[in-house]
Amino acid sequence: MNGTYLASGPLVWMATIAITTLLLAASAKALFLVVPFLLAIILYYMLYPVVRRLEFNGIGRETAAALVAGGVSLLAIAVLVPTVPWLIGQSVSGEEALGRYLEGGRVLINRTLATLESQFGFLKRMDFSAEVGRRADELGGTFMKEQLAQGLLNAAAQLPAVLLAPFLAFFLLRDGRRFMRMIATAIPNAFFERTIFMFDSVHQTARNYFAGLLKLAVVDAALYTLGLWLIGVSGAMVLGIVAALLAWIPMVGSILGCIMIVLAAATEFPNDPWVVYAAIGMYLSVRFLDTFVIMPLTVGRSIRMHPLPTVLMLFIGGTVAGVPGLVLALPMAGVVSTVVGTIGAIIDDPRLHARHRFSKSLEAKRINADLQL
Amino acid sequence: MFSFLKRQSEQSRIGQIQRLGLFATLQPKELRVINGLLHERRYLKGEIVFDQGEEGQALYIVFGGRVLICRQGEPETGRIAEVAEGSMFGELALLDGSPRSAQARAAEDCLLAALSRADFNGLVETHAVVASKIALQLARALGQKLREHFVAMDARPL
Numbered sequence: 001m002n003g004t005y006l007a008s009g010p011l012v013w014m015a016t017i018a019i020t021t022l023l024l025a026a027s028a029k030a031l032f033l034v035v036p037f038l039l040a041i042i043l044y045y046m047l048y049p050v051v052r053r054l055e056f057n058g059i060g061r062e063t064a065a066a067l068v069a070g071g072v073s074l075l076a077i078a079v080l081v082p083t084v085p086w087l088i089g090q091s092v093s094g095e096e097a098l099g100r101y102l103e104g105g106r107v108l109i110n111r112t113l114a115t116l117e118s119q120f121g122f123l124k125r126m127d128f129s130a131e132v133g134r135r136a137d138e139l140g141g142t143f144m145k146e147q148l149a150q151g152l153l154n155a156a157a158q159l160p161a162v163l164l165a166p167f168l169a170f171f172l173l174r175d176g177r178r179f180m181r182m183i184a185t186a187i188p189n190a191f192f193e194r195t196i197f198m199f200d201s202v203h204q205t206a207r208n209y210f211a212g213l214l215k216l217a218v219v220d221a222a223l224y225t226l227g228l229w230l231i232g233v234s235g236a237m238v239l240g241i242v243a244a245l246l247a248w249i250p251m252v253g254s255i256l257g258c259i260m261i262v263l264a265a266a267t268e269f270p271n272d273p274w275v276v277y278a279a280i281g282m283y284l285s286v287r288f289l290d291t292f293v294i295m296p297l298t299v300g301r302s303i304r305m306h307p308l309p310t311v312l313m314l315f316i317g318g319t320v321a322g323v324p325g326l327v328l329a330l331p332m333a334g335v336v337s338t339v340v341g342t343i344g345a346i347i348d349d350p351r352l353h354a355r356h357r358f359s360k361s362l363e364a365k366r367i368n369a370d371l372q373l
Numbered sequence: 374m375f376s377f378l379k380r381q382s383e384q385s386r387i388g389q390i391q392r393l394g395l396f397a398t399l400q401p402k403e404l405r406v407i408n409g410l411l412h413e414r415r416y417l418k419g420e421i422v423f424d425q426g427e428e429g430q431a432l433y434i435v436f437g438g439r440v441l442i443c444r445q446g447e448p449e450t451g452r453i454a455e456v457a458e459g460s461m462f463g464e465l466a467l468l469d470g471s472p473r474s475a476q477a478r479a480a481e482d483c484l485l486a487a488l489s490r491a492d493f494n495g496l497v498e499t500h501a502v503v504a505s506k507i508a509l510q511l512a513r514a515l516g517q518k519l520r521e522h523f524v525a526m527d528a529r530p531l
Contacts, residue, residue, distance in 0.1 A: 184412050
């Protein structure tokens with residue numbers, strides 16, 4: 001892809017940040033729509049090659065889209081029907097397990113503080129261990145009672161909307177390309193090539209981002225599972241998958257994933273701090289590998305933005321739209337910067353405007369040709 | 374409700390595409406894939422399709438009318454070629470985004486179909502056989518043009 005059609009500079013940056021912030025704020029207000037749309041877009045990019053393959057084998061686009069989206073829906077139902085009752089059955093024991101993990105974390109903190117107190121006398125004189133333990137107990141109780149319950153309620157409220165995702169994905173698969181062509185039809189001839197360049201850039205940005213995210217999750221999950229299994233933590237695969245999915249949330253996800261793995265290791269090996277240290281080391285190694293090797297090769301390539309506005313967008317996303325804002329900030333900023341850059345380049349090109357005016361004058365001449373007496 | 378999105382006269386368009394040298398080796402189902410990628414554009418007589426020096430994004434097929442290829446801003450004195458119905462121009466844009474080597478203007482009211490480089494690149498990923506057939510035909514066409522150029526310059530090809 002050639003970048004000469006993209007304008008850049010402080011104005012483009014400012015417009016990108018302003019528009020993305022507005023979109024993120026609007027997303028926070030319409031989360032019930034954003035979540036299924038986001039899932040539908042991920043499904044679209046996963047299923048699009050299958051639809052193309054079916055189409056190539058002589059099946060019409062409508063039928064191919066219906067077959068693929070229908071197949072995914074049936075698969076989801078086949079997985080959900082036995083899973084939901086099992087999950088409900090597990091909810092009580094899940095709460096118990098969480099309590100056990102928090103207790104394991106508390107024990108780890110107490111042991112670490114006791115070791116520190118034995119090394120540094122002033123901490124013992126401050127009764128540091130008891131004070132921190134009391135604060136941790138308070139925090140743990142509040143988290144269980146308020147934060148966790150609220151989080152689960154919010155997640156449950158999104159569930160019906162999530163069921164919309166395959167339905168939306170079907171329409172994207174069936175009509176997405178035709179819809180783009182229809183929009184291109186409405187674009188004046190002078191701006192046509194720039195517009196198809198913009199469509200392609202937007203498509204590439206979104207596709208690379210979401211496909212990169214999926215690849216990243218698979219690689220991360222495999223690495224975490226392998227690492228935890230080697231350390232000897234049970235449930236390595238489940239923990240690995242959850243940690244990999246949490247990594248989709250920039251900044252916050254990494255911290256949550258690390259805490260989860262540390263708690264699991266501390267609970268299972270309360271008398272062996274070296275297992276916890278090994279788990280932390282493994283987690284940090286994977287994150288390091290992720291940030292500097294895997295991510296630049298997958299997700300990083302899709303967002304063609306300078307690191308400064310990228311970090312700024314993450315902070316703005318988190319502030320105006322919370323966790324969904326953190327997840328959406330980068331792909332949204334990538335798409336908006338492409339659109340703003342292309343429109344900026346069109347505005348800056350007087351030749352294109354002259355050609356458009358010339359086309360309009362030709363059209364006017366033709367329309368008025370038989371009006372002269 | 375979505376009737377406005379329905380495909381129109383697909384069969385007649387596929388027939389026209391099939392007659393083009395670039396797509397001559399494609400099977401009917403492969404032609405359907407190509408047809409799904411084309412953008413139909415209408416140009417009035419005298420209207421500019423693209424300028425010399427502009428970054429090429431698409432190849433154009435003439436479905437109706439004629440297109441003049443000329444030096445920038447010299448439709449009379451800088452005439453290079455005229456592309457008739459059933460032919461194409463701007464095919465180098467499929468290979469890269471290098472600047473257009475000449476200006477293209479509608480010599481009369483035209484109906485064109487554009488195949489973008491982005492769509493062709495997508496074809497390379499999803500339908501490699503179709504893309505390779507087109508690329509081979511493109512290479513043949515360019516080779517032919519190169520030979521004609523050498524003959525015109527009264528020089529021997531390398």
